Amino acid sequence: MSAPSTSSGIQLITNIGELTTNVGPSTGSGIHPEDRGGTIPDAAVLIEDGRIAWVGPSTSAGTHSRPADEVMDAGGRAVIPGFVDSHSHLVFGGDRAAEFEARMAGQKYAAGGIRSTVAATRAATDDELRARLRGFLDEMLAQGTTTVEIKSGYGLDVATEERLVRLAAEVTDEVTFLGAHVVPAEYADRADDYVDLVIGEMLDACAPHAKWIDVFCETGAFTVPQSRRVLEAGIARGLMPRVHASQLGPGEGVQLAVELGAASVDHGTYLTDDDVAALAASDTVLTLLPGVEFSTRQPYPDARRLIDAGVTVALACDTNPGSSFTSSMPFCIAVAVREMGMTTAEAVWAATAGGAAALRRDDVGVIAPGKRADLVLLDAPTRVHLAYRPGVPLVAGVWKDGVRR
Numbered sequence: 001m002s003a004p005s006t007s008s009g010i011q012l013i014t015n016i017g018e019l020t021t022n023v024g025p026s027t028g029s030g031i032h033p034e035d036r037g038g039t040i041p042d043a044a045v046l047i048e049d050g051r052i053a054w055v056g057p058s059t060s061a062g063t064h065s066r067p068a069d070e071v072m073d074a075g076g077r078a079v080i081p082g083f084v085d086s087h088s089h090l091v092f093g094g095d096r097a098a099e100f101e102a103r104m105a106g107q108k109y110a111a112g113g114i115r116s117t118v119a120a121t122r123a124a125t126d127d128e129l130r131a132r133l134r135g136f137l138d139e140m141l142a143q144g145t146t147t148v149e150i151k152s153g154y155g156l157d158v159a160t161e162e163r164l165v166r167l168a169a170e171v172t173d174e175v176t177f178l179g180a181h182v183v184p185a186e187y188a189d190r191a192d193d194y195v196d197l198v199i200g201e202m203l204d205a206c207a208p209h210a211k212w213i214d215v216f217c218e219t220g221a222f223t224v225p226q227s228r229r230v231l232e233a234g235i236a237r238g239l240m241p242r243v244h245a246s247q248l249g250p251g252e253g254v255q256l257a258v259e260l261g262a263a264s265v266d267h268g269t270y271l272t273d274d275d276v277a278a279l280a281a282s283d284t285v286l287t288l289l290p291g292v293e294f295s296t297r298q299p300y301p302d303a304r305r306l307i308d309a310g311v312t313v314a315l316a317c318d319t320n321p322g323s324s325f326t327s328s329m330p331f332c333i334a335v336a337v338r339e340m341g342m343t344t345a346e347a348v349w350a351a352t353a354g355g356a357a358a359l360r361r362d363d364v365g366v367i368a369p370g371k372r373a374d375l376v377l378l379d380a381p382t383r384v385h386l387a388y389r390p391g392v393p394l395v396a397g398v399w400k401d402g403v404r405r
């Protein structure tokens, strides 16, 4: 999102029919299964200096601070935390509508389609990429997303990868260097040489702009030993690991992610029982990306199995031109509820507090005193409508750092 511009005034939102705080009564941490999706009925929220100052029942709102400069009556509608979209690829040129259409006509998805976006991205100017990126962020904000992680990965050469992380860093703190997205055409049959480039000159150029290191650990992309080299090189440079794994079939990427203490392993469409057990015993979040299964006609992963096993689950859009060109968290919530066995409360938690956990952030994804005032007002009495009324634009207002956008 654009640079935070905080409001110094005091704002009070009253008469919130259902406030999703994501803070439960037992531990208050908001990241344990028993706490998922805590709510307060007939609530009010006080915002001061871009942060949440107070949360409680509407009836006692006036007693907790000096008078608000601005009061808004939510009219009984629901408020939830701003969505935290922890997985996106927003810096690229071109699109792949023809590939999507061919796939819907029966062609199978494979990782290699990424290379056509690489050609279009290398050919685009910084200003073209920047304009596209800002367009996506506006589109996401309008749908309630207030925190976005952005990956590189459509450059696959030193100069272009550096451009992509630099452009991403203009708009978010959550920048991921994904030079190891696929092996580019010019390194066909020389994947190890490409890994040398990624962990050498490319990492040198990109690390100053990035917070995270990522790798696509999958048949057709990078092997487990190659993925380990990439992640360990990034960690040695102070980047934190996250991994794309088990999207197209089972593999050892999840185990590698857990072993290296990754904040998140993303996709997880094909998980073994050992993968699930390893995730449940770890701090690694499993980020599900329902838009991918939707757009590639893959079977949906079973979120119920993961949650029941004690895995922390996040939901993200994976906005990218090949396998998931939606930027809508409400759409992903609706699909996760309908197709992956989540309740709406769990899906909203996964799209807010879950995304925050996947980014190791404790200042977003929760509505509680001291947290960032990132809020979404729904044109509905309850968050259930996000899945109950799929495809309907229910986001009636968005606050980012306390400023209504």
Ligand SMILES: [Zn+2]
Pocket (backbone or CB within 6 Å): 087, 088, 089, 244, 318, 320
């Ligand atoms: Zn991705």
